[in-house]
Structures are given as C-alpha cells and as structure tokens.
Amino acid sequence: MASFLLPDAVAIAQTLVRIPSVSGSPAVFDVVEAVKHILEESADPSVTVHVCTAVPDAPVLLAHAGSTDPEAPSFMLSGHIDVVPPAGMEAPFSGDVKAGRLLGRGATDMKGGAAAAIAAFAQASKENLPGSLWLILSTDEETNVRGVKAALEEAGAPRPDACLIAEPTELEIHSAHRGDAWIRVDFEGRSAHSSRPHLGVNAVDAACLFAVKARKRLPEMMKEGPAKGPQTCSIDLISGGAAENVVPAHASVTIDFRFQGEETGRLQEERILRVLEECRQDPDFPDVKASTTITGDWPALADQTDAPACRRAIAALTEEVGRPLKTTPMSGWGEGGYMCAFGIPAFYFGPGEGRLAHTPQESASVEMIETAARAIHRAVRAVLCGGEVAPRS
Template sequence: MTQENVLSRAVEFAQTLVRVPSVSGTPATHDVIKAVEEILRNNSRSTSRIAAEATGAPVLLAHCGSDDPAAPSLMLSGHIDVVPPAGMTDPWSAEIRDGRLLGRGSTDMKGGAAAAIAAFCEASKQDLKGSLWLILSTDEETDVKGVKAALEEPGAPRPDLAIIAEPTELTIRNEHRGDAWVRVDFKGRSAHSSRPHLGVNAIEAAALFIVRARKRLPEMQKEGPGIGLQTTSIDMVSGGAAPNVVPANASVTIDFRYQGEESGRIQEERILRVVEELRKDPDFPPVEVSTTITGDWPALSSSLENPVAQQAIAAIEASLGHKVEVTPMSGWGEGGYMHAFGIPAFYFGPGEGKLAHTPQESSPVWHIEKAAEAIYRAVMAHCA
C-alpha cells in the first residue's frame, strides 16, 4: 500500500463507517466495531482486541510495530458512535456530493476515525521501530465509560502522545475545560395544599437556592484555583407530586465547565457552601439537602512544548504545507481522560465542528484525505 492509496482508502473507510447506524447506546455500536475489525484484517498487519466489555460500550484496541515498552510510542484515538439522526432524511447514505461526504457521523467523527484507521493501516505495513496504537470508543456521545475503563485495564497503552481525530478543520486543539454535573436534592415534608403550614415545601427551597446559586457559584469559581473561563448553567429542575400537594421533594442539576486544576468535587463543595449561606435566611425552609455528582469528565491541558508533540506538529505542518493554528476546544472530548492517565494529547482531524449533530452534517472529502496523510506523517516521524 502506498501513501497515495492511504488517502483514497480513508474516504472508503469513512463511507463504510457512516453506513453503520451506530447511535450511541444501541446494538449497532457492536456492528461498527466489527466493520473496523474487517478493515484492519484486510488492510493492516496488526493485532486487536476488545476492551471495556463490562461497560456495555466496547472499545477497539489495535496495535502494530514494536512490543518493546521502551520504544517510542504513539496512539491514534477517536470514537465511532454517533448521536441520533434527528432531522436527516438519509443519514446513513454516505453519499459523496459536491466534494462532501454526507451522513450522520461524517463530521463527528467517522471521517476523522477513518483518517486515523487509514494512517494506522499504512504505518502497520512499514518497518516500525516504535509502537503504534489505535483506540476507538463507542460511547463518547453518552456516558464516556468505555475509554476510561479501557485505559484502566492491565496492559493498557501509555503512549508518548495521543492524536485524537475529532473535527478541528485540520487545526490543533490542545486543551478544553472539564465538565461536571451535580444534582442537588431537597427533601421537605408533604401536606395538603389547603394546609401548607403543615408541610415543608421543597420547591420553595429549590427556588431560593437557584436564585442564590446563580450569583454565588460564578463568584466562587473566580476565587478558586482554575485559571481561565469557567461557567455554571442550571439545566434541570424537577419536583412536586400533584397540584394540590405541598411538594416534599425537588431537585436541581447544574452543569459546571471548569479548568484543569478543578474537579467536580470542588463544584459540589461550592454548592454546599451556598446551602450553608441559605440556612441563615429565615425564608429558607428547613429541608434536608444532599448532593450527587452524576458526571465528571476531566479537563485537557497539554503543553505542546515537549519534543514528541513538536515533532508531530512539524510533520502535520509539512503535510499541510502551512503553519497550523493551535487553539482551545470549546466542547469536551476524550482527551480529558488521556490527560487524567498521564498521556499528552491533542485534537487534529477533518470536518467543521459547527456541523456536528446537525441535520446538515457533512465533511469535505479532501479534509479526510489530508488528515490521513498528515496523521500518517506524524506517526512515521515518531515511530519509523
């Protein structure tokens, strides 16, 4: 297989993946794993295994090159699950029209996964002195349990660098905020609404909490260790049993986007401080309050000053023929877990992020081709 063939096969691979309706959480995520295994069998000299099976979200781990743990190592990463194709008329067509690959996942991120697969396959046919890994998850759009579990398993890779082929329009993203969801539960006492004084209204407590939290939580974030933009968003409220019953229960869920030095636990502690302040307010009902971290996904903050990252970026820039822009990423990605396990990582891949999850999702074919070439050159620069 020549480098030119890698480019053409990358688009074919992308079409193969898009044709599998691998919505996160459905049985088709197993089908898309099988599709990748078939591609690897026919196009690479590599070994592969399924990791994180106990999570219900299988992760494909493939390897080629040296087995020496001291050898230079690199990992190509991505996810091959997608969000539901709401509003799309033919989401699994994988049609190419006007130079663009159409379909759900073409941007986020089967185009990028295909580029990484093609680069991996081409590199596997070379005489690599280094070690190359490919890791593809199937629940990035939902629980993101798979890649974490895979990296916790014995013998999991700890490469010198991970390149994650999320859609970045062929630029580099080397950091993003963490994301935590914290639910606050208020427990009061029910009563007939004609005698509200006999109850303890949990919804009233939640309402007073929301008013105070909206002001105080951003203030507390500014006082903390995180440097850079941090946000809070009160995204879910529930409570009550019936229109004529004083509500005994209510809950509020808050989304925190935090910087790398922080965590979901720190956000939870801030919520409890807000509750302590509210206890001094005579209007705050005597409710029981508890908190639960329902999700916590770590931030990515990778310095690109280390020699391996510099080498990879130089290879990518040589392939593209120009200097590559490096900026933070607005959303979250599995690079957060790479960072948590001590693996330096950055995002580089084809497609425009603004089209992800939309009915108009598509990716320029030339992006996929260029990404495959650039990723391949980065692999060879470190592992050849």
C-alpha cells in the same frame, strides 16, 4: 517524501456512517465489528486487536502495530465511533457523497476523523515501524465516556509518548480544554394537599431559592479559586413535583461546571454545599433535607503540545497540510481529558467543521478527510520513525 497509497479513508468513513451506532444502542457493537473487518482487510496481519468490554454497553477497540519494546517510541491515534441520535435528518445513515461532501450522522463528529485515523494506522502497520503504534476507538463519547477510561485502566494498557485525537478541528490543532462536572442537588420536603400548604414542606420552593442564590454565588466562588483561565457554571436541569394539587416533596437542580485543570468536580461540590449553608440562613428557605451527587466528572486536558512527540507530530501535520496550523483551546470536552489524566500528552487534529456536529446538516468534506489521513500517516512516521520509512515487501 515517498508516496504511499493509503487505504481509502472516504470509503472507510462511508462504511462507518452507514452503521447507526447511536451511543448505548446495539449498533455500537456492529461498528466495532466493522472496524475489525476493515483492519483485517487493509492492515498488516501482525496487527493485534483487543475489544475492551469492561463497560458492557460501550465496547472499546484497541489495536496495536509495530514494536513491542517498551523503550521504543510510541504513538496513539484516538477517536470515537458512536453518534448522537439523528433528530431532524432525512437520510441520517446514507453515507452518500454529494458535491464533494460525505453526508450523514457522524460524518463530522467523528467518523470522518476516525476513518482517517484507521486508514493511517492500517498503512503504517504495513511498514517497518521501529516504534509502537496504537489505535483506540470508543463508543460512548457522546454520553458518559466510561469506555475509554475503563480501557486505559486495564492491565498492560498503553501509555504512549503522545496521542492524536481525530475530532473535527478543520485540520487545525486544539491543544487543551476545561474539565467538566455535573452535580445534582436533591431536596426532600414533605407532601401535603395544596389546599393546606402549611402542612407540607415545599421542595420546589427550596430548589428555586437555591437556584437564584447559586446563580450569583457560584461564579463568585469560582473566581476566588486556584484556577487560572475561563470557568463557567450553568444551571441546566430543574425538576420536581408530583401533581398540580400536591405540595412537592421532591425536587432537584443539576449544574454543569466547566473548570481548569487545577480544579476538580469535588471542589465544585464543596462550593454547592457552601451555597446550601448560606441558603439555610434565609428564614424563607424551607426546612428541607438536601444532598448532592456528582453525576459526571471528567478531567481537563492541559496543553502538552511542547512534549517532544507532540512537537514532531504537529510539525509533520503542518508539512502535509501545507500551511501553518493554528493552535487554540477547545471549548467543549473530549477524551483528551482522560489521556491527560493517565499521563498521555494529547492534542486534537481532524477533518470536519465542528459547527455542523449534532445538526441536521451534518456533513464533511471528502478532500479534508483524505488530507487528514495523509497528514496523520505522516505524523505517525515522524514520531515513530523520524520521518521516512520503507514499506514492507
């Protein structure tokens, strides 16, 4: 295989880590500008860059290189460049390298992987690509993930043959994950002085009785559904009350559902409504008004690693890493769910240990970032060029 000198992925990662791009903060615009500058400096001048601002506080960078022929092979590199808040970190945005590891918030999740993808994209853009190469980087993956969806809904948005998402997988393959939905149940009663509780309708009582019932019934209902594979639900938020001496008129319960692709957030909401009807059969259940709101609904990623472009990419990654790559589902949710929803076969491959993400100890192996950049570049060539390409003169 010809040897190419890729742009320095670790230096790119350091630049990204040094920008405090916490989701929703003004710094997300700074990190997008930094990527634009990196591409101006290291990619081919023919590269086009578009920033989608359909979601005002969550810009998405979309860059393109290579062929504009809609019939040509196409491949996308994806990631996010926002981070969670740096709670508990002494120097969260230093970007220092010590003992072979990049330090700082986002080093693992996932600025190390984003840097590897940027370096691979920049190098490939300078080669005679017979296919179409895309780079998409979002800035709200750690919160409500509206940006990438809006970008993929734009007119002319790419629909590549495959997408590699450079989340931290320790250079293994994650091929699928469950969908995720958050559903809030609001209870409305009637306030009264606590010395005369019989004059009120206690919404907190209703929320507590509902939570006890839901904890048992929802898992039973999910087992009876169409999905095959593990599903879970978790009661994660309960709130309500106004003061210690006031019968609460308002309360809410929020439930997180993780489900297979055959199911949807709407189906989980229907199950909640069934639990509410069962609650109303209990004479101890207060006469409250109840309503449901889907506050988050993110689709599952089905395993599509048998798609031809995915197979070629994974074979190339395997060759560069130099060992067989394990292929497993991912426990959490990622933007591959939206790729799948828009008909784009996707999988995850990137540097970093997921167990360090969002922790005060977050860091990433420099060697792993460099290996990822080389492997992703090789995957690009395999999908778009059938292997080797000649660099532009």
